[in-house]
Amino acid sequence: MGSNKPRDPVAGPDAGPEPPYPVRLSGPVIKGFGRGSKDLGIPTANIPADDLSEKHPELTTGVYYGVVALDPKTYQHDSSEGSTSTAVVLPAVLSIGYNPFYKNTVRSVEIHIMPPLTEPSPTAAGQEGQTKFNRLPDFYKTRLNLLILGYIRPEFDYVSLEALVEDIRVDCEVARESLLREAYKCYLIDNGKAPGKVSEDRGWLVSFE
C-alpha cells in the first residue's frame, strides 16, 4: 500500500543527475489501457517497454522525473511556428512498472507531461478534490524522446483510486521542485551556459530525424 509517511519535496542530489542518469528513452506514443484519462483524470503517454530490461537493466520499476520532447513534424505545440521548428522541451513525471493498483501483467512506461515551469502548477497543494492535471491535444503515434533525470519512489498499491491520484499529484510537485534546481533547469531552458554534457543530452533530446 502507499506509505503514510510525509513525502520529501525534492528527489535526487541538488548538484544534478548522478549516474545512471540521465537515461535516454525514445519511442512512438502507443495506446495503453485507456485508464489514465478516464479513471484517474491523468493522461499518460505510453511508449513501448519491450526492450527495456535488455537495454536498461538499471531502470527498476518506480516513479521518475525528467524532461521530454515531441517530434515537431507530427506534433505542433502552441508556441512553435511551422513544421521545421525545434521541439519544445517540457517537464515530465513517469512511472515504469506493473501498476500494482491495476495488477498489470506487462511492464509499461507511462509519461505525464507537465506544463512549463514558468506557468503556475495545476497540481499545487490546497486544491485537493479539484486538481486538474495537464492535458494537451492527443499525440498518439508521435515520436517522444525522454531524458530521465532522477528517481522519486517505488510503485505502490493503494486503498483507493483517490489515494493513487493524490500520490501522483505529489509526484508532479516533487518533479517540479526537483527540476526547478539550477543543475536540472538547464535541461529545460537552453541558456547557452550549460556544461558540455548537458548540451549534448539536450541536443539528443530535440533531434528527430
Ligand SMILES: Cc1cc2nc3c(=O)[nH]c(=O)nc-3n(C[C@H](O)[C@H](O)[C@H](O)COP(=O)(O)O)c2cc1C
Ligand atoms: C507519476 C506516476 C506515478 C504512478 N504511480 C503508480 C503507483 O504507485 N501505483 C500504480 O498502480 N500505478 C501508478 N501509476 C500508473 C497509473 O495507475 C497509470 O498511469 C494508469 O493506470 C493509466 O494507465 P494507462 O496509460 O494504461 O491508461 C503512476 C503513474 C504516474 C504518471
Ligand SMILES: Nc1ncnc2c1ncn2[C@@H]1O[C@H](COP(=O)(O)OP(=O)(O)O)[C@@H](O)[C@H]1O
Ligand atoms: N499532459 C499529457 N501527458 C501525456 N499524455 C497526454 C497529455 N495530454 C494529453 N495526452 C494524450 O493522452 C494520451 C494518454 O491518455 P491515457 O488516458 O493515458 O490513454 P492510454 O491508456 O492510451 O495511454 C497520450 O497518448 C496523449 O496522446
Ligand SMILES: [Mg+2]
Ligand atoms: Mg497512458
